[in-house]
Amino acid sequence: MTAKDPSPPLQLGTSSNPLDKFTDSYILFQETTRKYREAYEQLEEQFESLTIKLEDTNIDLQKRVEERDRVTNYLNNILDSMSGGVLVVDLNGDITHFNQEAEDVTGFKPSDVLGYPYTDTIGVSQDRGLTAMYTLESGERLINREKELKKADGNVIPLGFSTSLLRDEQGTILGAVEVFNDLTEVKRLEAEIQRVKTLAALGEMAATVAHEIRNPLGGIAGYAGMLERDLKADDPNRRLVGRITEGVGRLNRIVSSLLTYTRPLRLNTHPVNLVDVVEETLAFYAIDIERQRDDIEIHRDLPAKPLICDLDPEQLQQVILNLLQNATQAMAQGGKLTVKVYETDKNATFCIGDTGQGMNEEVLEKLFTPFFTTKEDGTGLGLVTSKKIIDAHVGEINVESEPNTGTQFFVTVPKKHTQ
Ligand code: ADP
Numbered sequence: 425m426t427a428k429d430p431s432p433p434l435q436l437g438t439s440s441n442p443l444d445k446f447t448d449s450y451i452l453f454q455e456t457t458r459k460y461r462e463a464y465e466q467l468e469e470q471f472e473s474l475t476i477k478l479e480d481t482n483i484d485l486q487k488r489v490e491e492r493d494r495v496t497n498y499l500n501n502i503l504d505s506m507s508g509g510v511l512v513v514d515l516n517g518d519i520t521h522f523n524q525e526a527e528d529v530t531g532f533k534p535s536d537v538l539g540y541p542y543t544d545t546i547g548v549s550q551d552r553g554l555t556a557m558y559t560l561e562s563g564e565r566l567i568n569r570e571k572e573l574k575k576a577d578g579n580v581i582p583l584g585f586s587t588s589l590l591r592d593e594q595g596t597i598l599g600a601v602e603v604f605n606d607l608t609e610v611k612r613l614e615a616e617i618q619r620v621k622t623l624a625a626l627g628e629m630a631a632t633v634a635h636e637i638r639n640p641l642g643g644i645a646g647y648a649g650m651l652e653r654d655l656k657a658d659d660p661n662r663r664l665v666g667r668i669t670e671g672v673g674r675l676n677r678i679v680s681s682l683l684t685y686t687r688p689l690r691l692n693t694h695p696v697n698l699v700d701v702v703e704e705t706l707a708f709y710a711i712d713i714e715r716q717r718d719d720i721e722i723h724r725d726l727p728a729k730p731l732i733c734d735l736d737p738e739q740l741q742q743v744i745l746n747l748l749q750n751a752t753q754a755m756a757q758g759g760k761l762t763v764k765v766y767e768t769d770k771n772a773t774f775c776i777g778d779t780g781q782g783m784n785e786e787v788l789e790k791l792f793t794p795f796f797t798t799k800e801d802g803t804g805l806g807l808v809t810s811k812k813i814i815d816a817h818v819g820e821i822n823v824e825s826e827p828n829t830g831t832q833f834f835v836t837v838p839k840k841h842t843q
């Protein structure tokens with residue numbers, strides 16, 4: 425018999441027999457037990473349903489936490505892969521977010537700034553009016569502004585930035601955001617564009633002047649020739665006429681290099697072995713040098729393997745000659761001229777080095793500026809013309825130099841693909 429079995433209705437106190445009393449008590453006991461059991465089972469059921477509910481709530485909560493993590497991760501990923509630096513300050517002005525790009529741009533590590541006041545970290549060297557702190561205090565956004573930032577390593581860079589207040593869905597202010605970009609490259613390009621524009625204008629003017637000068641120069645040379653013919657061989661004035669002819673020759677050279685520099689460059693490229701071009705130009709130049717200077721030693725370091733590149737050999741020869749000439753001119757007291765050719769992954773390079781006077785920072789900076797020369801009879805057009813030719817070959821010209829030690833010019837051009 426189980427507690428659930430229906431029991432006969434109770435008739436307590438209807439008998440005075442002890443056995444009956446016992447029976448009554450027993451029945452009462454039974455009944456009570458049954459009630460307890462029922463209550464217990466009910467409780468158990470309730471407990472079970474509560475547990476299920478709790479589990480559901482737990483799962484729900486877990487899901488919400490996961491969802492929140494997912495959203496947070498997602499937002500952090502967006503922040504980290506953004507091409508701008510992003511930092512967030514809370515209402516106290518402490519930095520609470522600092523994305524990967526912010527670290528890359530400023531050089532500050534998240535551990536150096538997170539949780540610290542903006543003004544004590546990245547803001548130390550900044551004008552407060554140009555920071556997220558200003559926006560936090562005034563509520564005013566700063567849009568597409570520029571400022572300078574002292575990086576963690578002490579270098580100062582130009583920074584483009586915008587700020588705004590950060591609010592939650594209810595519109596409560598949580599802090600302020602600052603988004604920024606390193607403008608170094610942009611500034612460099614702006615300067616380069618400005619330089620190219622100036623050069624273009626200068627080139628135009630120079631070309632006009634050169635043409636204007638050419639004709640009267642031709643006249644002067646002609647008349648000087650006639651004058652020389654009329655003078656007797658021992659006439660002292662012949663020396664003066666000689667000076668005129670010399671001067672005209674020099675002016676003509678200047679005008680020619682000016683025209684070469686300013687004339688639009690048209691390349692006539694075909695696949696040629698760069699090693700051959702360098703070798704032949706050097707051989708040609710060496711004849712001259714060896715005749716005039718016995719204090720210059722020439723070293724060649726050329727590979728046996730051909731390096732085929734798409735080149736205009738005549739123009740390239742011009743570049744090599746310019747560099748060789750500069751190198752020998754830099755070694756007034758003699759020295760070593762080194763010519764090397766080598767290849768890298770996709771490129772071929774030739775290097776022309778000297779052990780001459782070298783260059784200081786100031787000269788290095790102006791090296792590729794038209795008409796910049798430190799020589800009495802220089803034109804200051806050799807290197808700009810060379811650069812123009814190498815640029816047209818989609819190549820690069822680089823220099824390493826140290827005063828009183830020497831200089832190395834490296835010219836790199838792409839190898840032909842089908843090698
Ligand atoms: P130029 O030779 O007519 O002066 P370039 O454009 O060829 O013009 O050179 C510009 C200047 O660069 C030179 O006047 C010289 O000061 C410097 N320079 C170029 N090459 C060298 C070198 N190898 N060593 C030292 N200075 C150099």
Ligand code: MG
Binds near residue numbers: 746749750806807
């Ligand atoms: Mg020169």
